[in-house]
Amino acid sequence: LPDRAIKKSRSAQISTVRLLLSIRRCSVAVELFLSLHRLLPWCSRVLWRLNFCFLFPCVCLLKTWPLHQGKLLNLCEKATRGHPTEMLLFLAVYVGPIVVAGISLCILYFMKSSKELPKNWDELVTEAWFQYHGVRGLAEDRINSRYNVVELFKQPGRVAVMTGGNRGIGLKIVEKLLECDMTVVLGVRNVESSRRAIAKEIPEEKSAGKLFLEQLDVGSMDSVRKFAAEIKKKYRKIHILINNAGIMAAPFALTEDGFESQMAINYLGHFLLTHLLLPEIVAAGEADRHSRIVNVSSCVHLMGDIDYENFHGSKSYYGATAYNQSKLAQILFTKHLQGLLVDRKLPVQVHACHPGVVDTDLFIHSSSTVIPWFKKALFKNPEQGSRTVVYAAISPKLEGKGGSYLSNCRLHRTHPMAKDPAACEKLFDYTKELLKIGDFGLPQ
Numbered sequence: 001l002p003d004r005a006i007k008k009s010r011s012a013q014i015s016t017v018r019l020l021l022s023i024r025r026c027s028v029a030v031e032l033f034l035s036l037h038r039l040l041p042w043c044s045r046v047l048w049r050l051n052f053c054f055l056f057p058c059v060c061l062l063k064t065w066p067l068h069q070g071k072l073l074n075l076c077e078k079a080t081r082g083h084p085t086e087m088l089l090f091l092a093v094y095v096g097p098i099v100v101a102g103i104s105l106c107i108l109y110f111m112k113s114s115k116e117l118p119k120n121w122d123e124l125v126t127e128a129w130f131q132y133h134g135v136r137g138l139a140e141d142r143i144n145s146r147y148n149v150v151e152l153f154k155q156p157g158r159v160a161v162m163t164g165g166n167r168g169i170g171l172k173i174v175e176k177l178l179e180c181d182m183t184v185v186l187g188v189r190n191v192e193s194s195r196r197a198i199a200k201e202i203p204e205e206k207s208a209g210k211l212f213l214e215q216l217d218v219g220s221m222d223s224v225r226k227f228a229a230e231i232k233k234k235y236r237k238i239h240i241l242i243n244n245a246g247i248m249a250a251p252f253a254l255t256e257d258g259f260e261s262q263m264a265i266n267y268l269g270h271f272l273l274t275h276l277l278l279p280e281i282v283a284a285g286e287a288d289r290h291s292r293i294v295n296v297s298s299c300v301h302l303m304g305d306i307d308y309e310n311f312h313g314s315k316s317y318y319g320a321t322a323y324n325q326s327k328l329a330q331i332l333f334t335k336h337l338q339g340l341l342v343d344r345k346l347p348v349q350v351h352a353c354h355p356g357v358v359d360t361d362l363f364i365h366s367s368s369t370v371i372p373w374f375k376k377a378l379f380k381n382p383e384q385g386s387r388t389v390v391y392a393a394i395s396p397k398l399e400g401k402g403g404s405y406l407s408n409c410r411l412h413r414t415h416p417m418a419k420d421p422a423a424c425e426k427l428f429d430y431t432k433e434l435l436k437i438g439d440f441g442l443p444q
């Protein structure tokens with residue numbers, strides 16, 4: 001490098017060091033002031049962390065950088081002059097320890113959680129992609145946070161049916177629907193404990209709408225049939241169906257029907273429920289105000305694949321792979337069903353959505369549970385997570401835009417397979433056969 005370039009880069013480093021040092025001095029002064037006066041202790045803690053985790057290491061690194069840079073330039077020069085061993089030595093000394101420390105941290109992080117460790121190369125690659133999509137989802141949530149807004153408005157007399165809802169994102173969806181003065185019917189596994197959990201979060205005097213709870217285990221097709229029969233007895237019209245219940249990266253388990261549990265809960269149970277309730281959903285739709293079905297999918301559907309040879313994990317099983325597959329299945333289902341409804345000229349529209357990366361118990365089998373403050377600091381909270389789902393269910397802006405996939409209350413790109421009608425139809429027919437459904441949405 002020419003001398004002038006080196007001088008320029010050094011003076012830039014010196015100004016950066018000066019800037020960081022002055023920020024550090026200011027933050028130390030503020031920190032001292034705050035801790036002395038015992039004001040806002042959390043603020044003091046944040047500054048302390050900022051100092052030790054970020055500013056202090058940065059200053060140290062930048063202060064010694066000219067020394068490292070000199071060595072690096074020297075080694076680079078030698079390497080380009082035919083001394084590749086010098087370069088390798090440099091990499092081994094400087095980069096090697098960082099890589100080893102990173103890998104050790106990842107292993108430690110995985111071992112402390114209940115998450116299954118990847119057992120082979122394919123699973124390792126899947127895990128890496130899964131983490132990549134998670135981080136990307138987090139970044140997208142931050143960038144698009146200003147769009148993540150839903151306008152609530154009164155809609156008395158409208159009926160919404162939802163699976164789950166006793167905790168997590170579902171609980172906040174219920175809160176919003178009740179604020180809209182709707183009648184909300186929840187399908188939950190344990191009616192009594194759910195009633196208590198909901199009453200704690202949404203006091204009756206605060207909610208305008210009416211809330212009813214029915215027993216439902218979405219993973220059991222028998223339970224889905226009983227739940228649907230109960231709902232059909234009580235309601236002639238269903239304006240909104242939200243397929244929300246879900247589990248993620250659970251250890252391998254088969255349901256009573258012999259289906260892999262994530263596939264059964266996230267996709268098959270909801271497919272059957274939609275089929276059984278479709279006549280009531282159609283009855284509620286109007287030409288200028290369609291009734292809606294919302295499938296709560298996930299951004300990781302983007303890396304999913306439908307493996308018909310191993311649909312229930314009988315040949316091999318990795319939690320993340322099965323989750324991605326079930327979430328992709330929801331997307332393909334959304335696309336195909338929308339086409340079917342348009343062909344039959346029915347006043348119903350279907351949406352799929354990604355609620356965001358949200359701090360809920362869904363991550364119970366995930367490595368992120370090891371660092372709870374990480375989730376608190378970076379993930380959306382359940383209220384923010386509920387917005388896109390409610391937006392998909394009620395926003396007038398989506399009228400006539402069925403078949404879309406939403407994230408942060410905006411249309412979002414989806415898996416290429418969703419653009420292939422043959423692929424969507426193949427999965428739809430396969431699922432109908434699996435669940436012994438004749439004509440979808442018509443009484444058997």
Ligand SMILES: NC(=O)c1ccc[n+]([C@@H]2O[C@H](COP(=O)([O-])OP(=O)(O)OC[C@H]3O[C@@H](n4cnc5c(N)ncnc54)[C@H](OP(=O)(O)O)[C@@H]3O)[C@@H](O)[C@H]2O)c1
Pocket residue numbers: 163164165166167168169170187188189190216217218219220243244245246247248265296297298299354355356357358359360361362363
């Ligand atoms: N959190 C995220 O970052 C995220 C990201 C993308 C997509 N999602 C999707 O958002 C949806 C809600 O997730 P969440 O984050 O709110 O998770 P959560 O806090 O773990 O809540 C899951 C809900 O599903 C219910 N559920 C699970 N298995 C069920 C079954 N067999 N029958 C009936 N209900 C069942 C749970 O009820 P119990 O109390 O009875 O278990 C609970 O109400 C899921 O479909 C999930 O895949 C979440």
